[in-house]
Amino acid sequence: MSPETPTSASAGMTREKLYERVWATPINHLAADLGVNHHLLARVCEALNVPRPPAGYWQKKAVGREEPRPELPAASPGDQVRWERNQPLAAPRPKRVYQRAERKTADRPHRPTRHxxxxxxxxxxxxxxxxxxxxxxxxxxxxxxxxxxxxxxxxxxxxxxxxxxxxxxxxxxxxxxxxxxxxxxxxxxxxxxxxxxxxxxxxxxxxxxxxxxxxxxxxxxxxxxxxxxxxxxxxxxxxxxxxxxxxxxxxxxxxxxxxxxxxxxxxxxxxxxxxxxxxxxxxxxxxxxxxxxxxxxxxxxxxxxxxxxxxxxxSEAELQALILAEEKAAAQRRKEWAEAQERYRRQEDRRSVERALADSKEQLAEIMEKWAAATVVERFFQEAERLLEQVDDERRAHIRARLVLARAMLGEQDPLGFLAEWLAPEERYQSKYSQP
Incomplete structure (x- = not known):
């Protein structure tokens, strides 16, 4: 595992949770638990503006002489408040460097400081x-x-x-x-x-x-x-x-x-x-x-x-009004989208019910055709058996052998078996809505 890649244990950690864990476990041990490099974890704390224990804190804590931990500062607008896996870290808040004021001289031109x-x-x-x-x-x-x-x-x-x-x-x-x-x-x-x-x-x-x-x-x-x-x-x-x-x-x-x-x-x-x-x-x-x-x-x-x-x-009041108007419009769009999705689901449900009914009727029609064909075949063999009793013995044996071969070729004809395989519309699809 790369030391720069957080494990699932560290994915989605809020700055409040990170604050509690940093002050409960030394950063080297915490980094090992999370599967990251301790330098990366230190940068995460800096990016999320989470204070860390100072040098010597854990030694003093072992003898009961540690200083109280500072409060977690409130997040300012625009600050990163969550550490997501595989997401870049925000740049830490810049710290201005103030130079000691020097006496102006004719040979020292004024150089404005950069933001x-x-x-x-x-x-x-x-x-x-x-x-x-x-x-x-x-x-x-x-x-x-x-x-x-x-x-x-x-x-x-x-x-x-x-x-x-x-x-x-x-x-x-x-x-x-x-x-x-x-x-x-x-x-x-x-x-x-x-x-x-x-x-x-x-x-x-x-x-x-x-x-x-x-x-x-x-x-x-x-x-x-x-x-x-x-x-x-x-x-x-x-x-x-x-x-x-x-x-x-x-x-x-x-x-x-x-x-x-x-x-x-x-x-x-x-x-x-x-x-x-x-x-x-x-x-x-x-x-x-x-x-x-x-x-x-x-x-x-x-x-x-x-x-x-x-x-x-x-511009605060102007922007706030636009944001509120957009939130209302977004809520209306979400409502219309949900209603459209509900209409679509009901239409799909109705189509599925109609398709199940059509498929069930089609299968039943096929069963009836097979039933009729099987009845004709069975009637044929029964009639042949009846007529077979009227022929002489020598010819009867030959025809009976033919009948056995014919039955074997056509297979067993079981009309009730066809009906057992039929699926009713409700067995094919159960509507999610109460039908009128």
């Missing part, structure tokens, strides 16, 4: 499936913040996300990945700055855009809110020169010679433009709610961060 969700992610974003200059990054890693950007503007995107995430955290709205044990979806976000009926993104105008495996969310009270930051695209005329498409207003296109333009042509393409759109949405199924903000000539997105945070904070 815990954004520390070290730039390198992961740049490890991309595509390095096309006119396309968004498509990182190999999928557990990343929900940020879509091109290589040229990735730093700008991370700085903007840092502003939004940090302001949300300051208001008590922790930004995190959606928990692995909860079903949450990521909505489609239109990347076009100006919505159009057609789409011409990518080299072949059918390019795909990366999206994370799990949404980035925050919680308003206990209600999840998804967060997406995407760089937008603008429609640009591209000219084919020297084996590649370049913007029509680029220096290379403007300086092209007349002979180069002879074998050149243009097309339109949606290119990342360095301006951003931020979308807050509901990641819950069947809850259609989203609000978006984007860079405009009147105001850039960074200046809208306070209003973004305030709008998300004030």
């Amino acid at each position: 815990p969700m954004l520390i070290g992610v730039e390198e992961s974003f740049r490890k991309s499936r595509s390095d096309e200059k006119n396309e968004f990054l498509r990182p190999y890693k999928y557990l990343l913040p929900d940020i879509v950007a091109s290589a040229d503007h990735l730093v700008d995107a991370l700085d903007l996300a840092n502003e939004i995430y940090s302001d949300l955290d300051l208001k008590g709205l922790r930004v995190m990945f959606a928990p692995a044990d909860q079903e949450m979806r990521r909505i489609h976000v239109d990347e076009q700055e100006v919505p159009r009926k057609d789409r011409k993104y990518g080299r072949y105008q059918t390019g795909s855009i990366w999206s994370p495996r799990r949404p980035t969310i925050t919680h308003v009270s206990s209600i999840p809110v998804g967060l997406v930051l995407t760089e937008m695209t603008e429609r640009v005329t591209m000219r084919y020169l020297d084996g590649a498409y370049v913007p029509e207003d680029s220096k290379l296109a403007r300086s092209a010679k007349p002979w180069q333009l002879t074998h050149s042509w243009t097309r339109e393409q949606d290119l990342p433009c360095g301006r951003f759109r931020f979308v807050a949405y509901s990641p819950l199924a069947n809850i259609d709610w989203s609000v978006s903000w984007q860079d405009t000539q009147a105001a850039d997105l960074k200046s809208l961060v306070p209003s973004i945070v305030a709008r998300i904070q004030s």
Whole structure:
């Protein structure tokens, strides 16, 4: 057994049960009982925010000098509350590192701290499936913040996300990945700055855009809110020169010679433009709610961060109303589904009763045909036996031998046996409902 694979004993363990067992048995022994590595069990405790006994606890307990165990902290919205078998663990709650305040000097520029969700992610974003200059990054890693950007503007995107995430955290709205044990979806976000009926993104105008495996969310009270930051695209005329498409207003296109333009042509393409759109949405199924903000000539997105945070904070009542409406609609759908299933089961039951009746009648008709045939055969042999008494002895022996062979060939004809094999309709199928 792999040390990373929990046994059935550990499948479906709640954080309350794990808390009791961790404080009742040393973690090495408990890990052995559960069939897992003790390092994995320690990570499970960290992911579920379950406190563990400190070093020396069991030695002190052996002599009756252990300290009282701490209370199990209440789970916050979005925390993983159950350890399921073969399910990924949620990332532990990030801990901010506070640096000692230093005196500002002219030669020490201010460097803003990164939000815990954004520390070290730039390198992961740049490890991309595509390095096309006119396309968004498509990182190999999928557990990343929900940020879509091109290589040229990735730093700008991370700085903007840092502003939004940090302001949300300051208001008590922790930004995190959606928990692995909860079903949450990521909505489609239109990347076009100006919505159009057609789409011409990518080299072949059918390019795909990366999206994370799990949404980035925050919680308003206990209600999840998804967060997406995407760089937008603008429609640009591209000219084919020297084996590649370049913007029509680029220096290379403007300086092209007349002979180069002879074998050149243009097309339109949606290119990342360095301006951003931020979308807050509901990641819950069947809850259609989203609000978006984007860079405009009147105001850039960074200046809208306070209003973004305030709008998300004030969305609790609106989202709660939508959730209650969806719960009622879901209950009605479940009721209608149950009624439809009940109607189907009754129809199937009625069809089964009718089929049993038809099969029983058909079998009885076959028995009657066999009965009639058997009666004819038996009458034939009886008549032959009667007539046999009237022939002379020499001929009688020969005909009797023929009759014996004929009976052996046809077999025993037992009409009552046919009737014994017949099944009545109720014996074939018993209705589950009282028939009118």
